[in-house]
Amino acid sequence: MNVNEKIRFLREARGWSQEEMAERVGLSVHGYSKIERGETQLNISRLRQICEVLNYDMLELMTLGEKNVIYFQESGNNHSINIINPTxxxxxxxxxxxxxxxxxxxxxxxxxxxxxxxxxxxxxxxxxx
Known part of the structure; x- marks a missing residue:
């Protein structure tokens, strides 16, 4: 399950619509729906914001149900996350x-x-x- 699918799963588990989630995160519905479809690459700050709204730990979200290696890289204002699936x-x-x-x-x-x-x-x- 990809991070975007996990975000959708957690949102649905809370009974929230995409409209509600988009409003809570401060995005347009179209912009938020692109995140759930995996059409938009998440940066760390946006992922952190979504996790705060969902009241869910960011690291747990990225590893939920998977055995992945997660590599965080931070350089000044640039952040990147690499998730490596060992399978x-x-x-x-x-x-x-x-x-x-x-x-x-x-x-x-x-x-x-x-x-x-x-x-x-x-x-x-x-x-x-």
């Missing part, structure tokens, strides 16, 4: 590749530990000779 195909593929790399590196570490033990034993035998 997206590219990320699943990248995670699989990283797991394979980790597994391979673990094997290399074990081989190096064995080599170190062998070299330590060789050094010990040379010292005793």
């Amino acid at each position: 997206s195909e590219n990320l699943v593929s990248e995670i699989a590749q990283l797991k394979q790399t980790i597994s391979h590196q673990a094997e290399i570490i074990e081989m190096q530990k064995a080599q170190i033990e062998t070299l330590n034993a060789l050094i010990a035998s040379m010292k005793s000779a």
Whole structure:
């Protein structure tokens, strides 16, 4: 469920029409309906305002029913939110590749530990000779 769909769900759960919600947020009905349809990209301040009207935590709204990674970036007056869904195909593929790399590196570490033990034993035998 996208953030815009969650906003609609929360509005409907309160029994509010789009007109009522638009008025509470200070937008035109057309402007607010574009938010619910996902046709308008929300900035942090608008999202915060909607969450205040809905009396709902902004972070909870963005993660409601999902396991997402949320990245906030704030630079002066510019704010951006990136929501990454870990089930997206590219990320699943990248995670699989990283797991394979980790597994391979673990094997290399074990081989190096064995080599170190062998070299330590060789050094010990040379010292005793």
